[in-house]
Amino acid sequence: MDMLVKLYELKRDPALDSRMASQGVVIRRVLAPELPALTAWIEPRFGAGWAAEATVATMRQPTTCFIAIKDEQLIGFACHEATAKGFFGPTGVDQSARGQGVGHALLLETLLDMYAQGYPYGVIGGAGPMEFYRRSVGAVPIEGSVPGIYRGMLPLAHPSEVSD
Numbered sequence: 325m326d327m328l329v330k331l332y333e334l335k336r337d338p339a340l341d342s343r344m345a346s347q348g349v350v351i352r353r354v355l356a357p358e359l360p361a362l363t364a365w366i367e368p369r370f371g372a373g374w375a376a377e378a379t380v381a382t383m384r385q386p387t388t389c390f391i392a393i394k395d396e397q398l399i400g401f402a403c404h405e406a407t408a409k410g411f412f413g414p415t416g417v418d419q420s421a422r423g424q425g426v427g428h429a430l431l432l433e434t435l436l437d438m439y440a441q442g443y444p445y446g447v448i449g450g451a452g453p454m455e456f457y458r459r460s461v462g463a464v465p466i467e468g469s470v471p472g473i474y475r476g477m478l479p480l481a482h483p484s485e486v487s488d
Contacts, residue, residue, distance in 0.1 A: 325450075325451060325454070325465050325466065325469050325470050325472075326447050326448060326449050326450065326451060326465075326466040326469035326470075326472050326473075327447070327448040327451040327454060327457050327458075327463035327464060327465055327466060328445055328446070328447060328448075328463060328464055328465075328466050329412070329435060329445065329446045329447075329448060329457075329461050329462065329463045330444070330445060330462065331435055331436075331438055331439035331443055331444055331445055331446050332439060332444050333462065334432065334435055334436055334439060334461060336432070336436065337432060340425055340428060340429055340432065341429075343425050343429075344392075344425065344426070344429050347394065347424060347425075348394050348395065349392055349393070349394045349399070349424075349426055349429070350392070350393045350394075351390055351391070351392050351429050351430060351433050352390065352391060352393070353386065353387050353389070353390055353391075354378075354382050354387055354389045354390065354391045354401070355387070356382060356383070356387065358382075358391075359379060359382050359383075361398065362375075362378055362382065362389070362391065362398065362401065363375040363378060363379060365398045365401075366378055366401065366416065369416060369418065369419075370414065370416045371480070372480050373414075373480050374414040374416065377403060377406035377407055377413070377414050378401060378403055378406065378414065380405075380406045380407075381403035381404065381405055381406040384405055388403055388404045388405040388406070388434075388437065389401060389402070389403040389406075390402050390403070390430055390433050390434050390437070392417070392421070392426045392429065392430055394421065398418075399417060399418045399420070399421040399426060400415070400416060400417035400418060400421060400426045400427065400430050401414075401415065401416060401430065402414075402415035402427075402430035402431060402433070402434040403415065403434065404434050404435075404437065404438050404446070405438075407449060407473060407474075408447075408449070408473055410438070410443050410445070410446060410447055411446070411447050411448075411449045411473070412431075412434060412435060412438065412446050412447065412448045412449070413448060413449045413450065413451075415427065415430055415431065415434070417430070427456070428456075428460050431457075431460055431461060432460070432461065435461060447466070448463055449472065449473060449474075450472065450474060451463065451465075
């Protein structure tokens, strides 16, 4: 199910920013030359579909994909404007970094960027952890949104299934 967020009500969270800094986590926009490293990190953890969406977000100017880095290692990412205008996602955090606020920090940074680009509302497409989104940014479910924009999507081929 998709969820709706009032972007105009969101504010920076200084406590969350301090928490990330104290953990040595940097949240920033990905740079285009980092795209191969980003997609190589995403695909085995979250699949080819999310790697494709992150590619689209990275190719925008300014890029609409944010990354979380700790000890010079990628630990998470979040995008918007990948599949549709006004859509947040995909987003993912490495299993070893979950529960430390990284996902929340990426979510907030990305949604604030959507607001800065002129969107009053954001749609979280195919929201997985709905309670997390409700608690973190006040997102509410959009009734009747399943399967939503992804209706009729072509199945993703596994690389071993592709032939010349």
